[in-house]
Amino acid sequence: MNQLVYDFIKQNQDYILNEWMNIMKESTDERLIKVVSDRMFTQTSSEFIEMIIANVDSKNKEFTLKLSDFAEKVVQLGWPLTFVNEGLHKFTLIVINGMVEKGLVTPDNQVNLVNHLDKWATPINNEIVNIYTQTWERTVSMQRMALQELSAPLIPVLEGITVMPLIGTIDTERAKQIMENLLTGVVKHRSEVVLIDITGVPVVDTMVAHHIIQAAEAVRLVGAKCILCGIRPEIAQTIVNLGINLNEVITKNTLKKGIEVALELTSRKIVEVEG
């Protein structure tokens, strides 16, 4: 760090912090103010500035560690990346303007100083963007994993009867999993009847219907019967409008009715016990 800049920042730490907070409060959109309480804003802001100032004299490795700590905190608070970036940019502006006011900038060293500050700020900037992206990527991949876990479970409920409840949107990837789980599960549990429940599927379009028809056909091939249940009235109407033929599949509007039919198909029934 250039000695001139370094001394200026060190000597005017409080001034810079105050100035920075005023500017940031003015320029921030209301969305952020709503998320973050005043105290939180002040605290995190001073932490940010202190960290930047600390970078002026601390070693690079130490700083990166601090920076990633800070970025993670800010991500959790829900601060937008633009705000942090803007903050860094404003910081350099305040430093330059302050130095101009104090008469420390001369035509001779002007270009040099600006270059110097820029060289100092760019790696910090990159690091912040980097940490943000990493956090997002991690979140996305975690969510993808979580989504896969709840994808398509097959649950044995009674001897020979299994249920597959489907919840959420069915895309190509899930359709594949449904088919696989269904077939391996039918064989594993020696199911005679499989109930597919679509109560939690928001939209049944031709692709979803096509996958269901294919799954039912495949279940039939491995020697079991397939019952489709949980068809809501509005879904029934859209299926009719679409002109999809579900004649090959037994359909019921609730899982309860589906299980009754499944019991019937396996020559059993539920009897109330007296006493």
Added chain:
Amino acid sequence: MEFQSCVKIINEWDIVAARQLGRNVAKELGFGTVDQARITTAISELARNIYLYAGQGSVCIEKLNEDGKSGLKIIAEDQGPGIEDIRRVMEDGYTTSGGLGAGLPGAKRLMDEFDIESIPGEGTTIVAMKWLR
């Protein structure tokens, strides 16, 4: 044209985003659950066609207000390969992707008005409307 918002269709999840948008607008306009399901299903079909055949494009949802009637307009647009024979794709059971072949004729039945324009090699625009009764 007081209100329009669009969703770009690039990957499969954008189809979900498009129909979510459609469902929200339909709800705002006061469509019943059955018509909401019809509209979202139609959007799903049109968006999926874009994803499957054109690779990418966009789906826009517009609120309509004409002669005291309000309604919802779907505009599905792409710069894909286009459709050679429109009469054929509107036939039930015609498919080039191994599907059920019910998407376009089905979407037409789900909506009140349906218009399809396509130039082979340049792209396809489908405009569909549903009126609030």
